[in-house]
Amino acid sequence: MIWKIFLFLLLCFVSIAGISFPIVENPQAWYEFPLIKGLEQNAKIIFFHVPTSWITVVAFFMTAIYSFKYLRKKNLDDDAKSYAAAQLGIIFCILATVTGSVWAKFAWGSFWSWDPRQTSIFALLLIYGAWFALRSSIESEEKRATLSSVYAIIAFVTVPFFIFIMPRIMTGLHPGSADDTNAGPVVDFKMNANMQLIFFLSLIGFTILYFWMWRLGYKSIIYRDKLNKQIIRG
């Protein structure tokens, strides 16, 4: 219970700090953030956009891992874990896409411009959507688990193409893309210690939130299935 309270306080602090701390030229007080050229005022979204993108990728990774485990042992609990991860994954993916587009509007002028990272997050959204569509078209439990596990693994092997290769070869607008000479390693050099702290706290907070929700998710699926089976048998 205690750590749930701690998590709540942490996320509150991160949200408030992330939104309200001012960005000034020369930060003096502990609650002031430096001005990063190229990002300026919209830098604050980094506290929310990057963690949600991070979580959606972690969730996808977990969907793939539990898919792999399911195919080995055929234990439906692994399928439940995979499903819970994907549910959270798609939510965070939508959040990442939306926060990303909002940032894009302010930084680059339009909500969507097919920058490689934008394309990648969109592809991930399509993968999640396809995965859920596949699941809803299959009646039998085992077949549903098997086919969606296979698809998750196939989708998983295409993800490295998006994450690593495309941004390198295509010019992009994202900080850290092939041709971005200015806002390069934003996290390492341009942020001062305060910003880095809030950023990492946000990252940690969201990650803990995700794992907590995932555990709740898969346990409720498993219990619900057990109850259903008992009602029919008994």
Next chain:
Amino acid sequence: MKSFALFKKDISSELRTRYAINALAMFIIVTLSIILFSIGNERISQSLTGGLFWVIIFFTSMSGLSRVFVSEEERGTSLTLQLIATPSTVFSGKLLFNLILVFAMNTVIAILYSALFEAFILRNFALFLVSFILGNIGLAFASTIIAAIISKAGAKGTLYPVLSFPILLPLILTSLQLTLFAMDGTSFETAKFELMIVVCYDVIILTVSYMLFDFIWKE
């Protein structure tokens, strides 16, 4: 060879009934016509021409490549195949069929396309040829495994493009880039990285498909 025998069976079945060939031929003609009508007399840019080429290829693939598995499943002959062949034989045979189908289909599309779209000039033809071959191979590999998946699910027709698109996206984006390079006359040297990506894609998808097909095929 066993998978080659399965491939022969599929080819002669196709030649005899002509279901897929007719449907695909009509589909290609209809799609090209629609695009030509929508463009009208406008001159379209080089990059748009290249893009539309891959749009046509993608949708034609979606209309024809699922047949290998879906027809077996719908007629009930999947069971027959399970009784006479191992999963890898079945997958190899079906893959071979789809490879031939993809090459045939895309060659027709490429020829018609270059005849109908004046901006489709391939300055570095060798580059186009290589990327065409590699891209078609990747297209066949990915479409076949997804066809296997949807053949065992419901709502097969609509689900096929939904599942295939995210998987094919890296291939399509890279192949599109290579087509544009070929139209620009870029050298092989510059296009090396993109070519490597397509080769990696082909190899990875093939490996993963073989490993996963057993799980799909046997209930």
Next chain:
Amino acid sequence: MSEYSLTAELVNKTYGRRLIFSGINFKLNFSTIFGISGPNGSGKSTLVKIIANLISPSSGKLVHNLDGTEIKSEQLHNHIGLVSPYLVLYDEFTAYENLNYFSEIRGIPFNKRKIDNLLNKFLLFNRKDDLVKTYSSGMKQRLKFIFGLMHSPQLLILDEPTSNLDDEGKEVVYELVKEEGTKNIVVIASNEKTDLSLCNEIIDLNNYK
């Protein structure tokens, strides 16, 4: 002569939440005719599919042995012949073409003499070059028998073997079963008393719910 054996240990099958059967145990050695009986919907076809290695049991094991060594799942298909109502052949091809392709895909050379013998035995020789599309259901059933026998399997599984057959056809089947039953394992799943009367061991799926 090769010795084939089939052992089932505590085989269970459930579909979702429905229990089809549980606790099936048997051991079959060569030259056995084994019967599976039970009313419609009792799971006969399901058990047949498990024995034919088409689906897996939910729990328990089914082991196929040839001369004392276990046969791996990938190699089972050439040792098993299945005849069943839900078996479908390619109706755009002739009987002969179907059998030819099946041989090639199995990787077994097409033995023309043997196939012709089988076609004669099942009274289909005159129609061997006709498209299966034109066959009556009785003829299709007989062609399925040829499909099941052409590769000389050691395990012959017959699900409703006499369905769609006239008396003459049934006679051919009974003769065949008796002949196969002297050297191989024959499994018959049926409701017909006459079919089951050929068996030396019968299980009733009602007892395994």
